[in-house]
Amino acid sequence: MTTTTQAHAERWIPGRGGLPKAEQARRTRELIIQTGIRCLASAGFANTTMLSIAREANISRGPLHYHFADRNALMAAIAEALPQAVTDDVVKRLTAASTLEERLHAIIDIALDEHLGAHHFAALELLLAARNDPELSAAIRPHFLASEGTIDEWWTQYLSLLGWPRDRLIAFRHVAVACLRGLAIDHLLQGDAEAHSDAIKLFRDMFLTFARQQS
Known part of the structure; x- marks a missing residue:
């Protein structure tokens, strides 16, 4: 073994200055998941294969x-990871808001900031693909249902200052999510930045005005 090869191998030996195998495996798994999210968002579900993800991640x-027996197992892991991608900055923006007006602004502004992001498009790709793929649906559905339940609980608590019944609060969230998905798809299909910007401003005004009038 050459000196260079030996040094490369010893990088991963615990206690020799490298990462333990468990940590190396965890990072590789995370790399695969995050690469899968980017591939879904940029290339779509049909073009996101195990081979394309391996190439994009630069791994064999x-x-x-x-880590993943097949594509559905990887898509399930992606579905599980998507709602966990909340950044520290987003958490700070949400927790800093205390009044109802501040919370409404925080929610809609953050949602609009994220609605053209890779995680949003990856989720859309998975949901649309699962409509005609029972095996994919079975793999990702439990994770989407779990995340929806968690988000519903958080949403009803965060906007409890509206004084609405729980079912109305959840319906309000579902309508907002549907509009955001529609705006994202419209932007993808139409590619009209000016029209999209106008639609975003109008949706933001509608969201805030409706909440204020009903509180």
């Missing part, structure tokens, strides 16, 4: 299949 197919 061996580590890929070590």
Whole structure:
């Protein structure tokens, strides 16, 4: 073994200055998931294969299949990871808002900031693909249902200052999410930045005005 090769191998030996195998495996798994999210958002579900993810992540197919037996297993892991991608900045913006007006502004502004992001498009790709793929649906559905339940609980608590019944609060969230998905798809299909900007401003005004009038 050459000196260079030996040094490279020893990088990953615990206690020799490298990462423990468990941590290396965790990072590889996370790399695969995040690469899968980017591929879904940029290339769509049909073009996101195990091979394309391996190439994009610059890893061999061996580590890929070590962590995920097939594409549906990877898509399930992605579905589980999507709602966990809330950044520290988003958390700070949400927790800093205390009054109802501040919370309404925080929610709609953050949602609009994120609605053209990779995580939003990845979720859309998975949901649309699962409509005609029972095996994919079975793989991702439990994770989407779990995240929806968690978000509903958070939403009803965060906007409890509206004084609305729980079912109305949840319906309000579902309408907002549907509008955001529609805006994202429209932007993708139409590609008209000016029209999209106008639609965003109008939706933001509608969201805030409706909440204020009903509180």
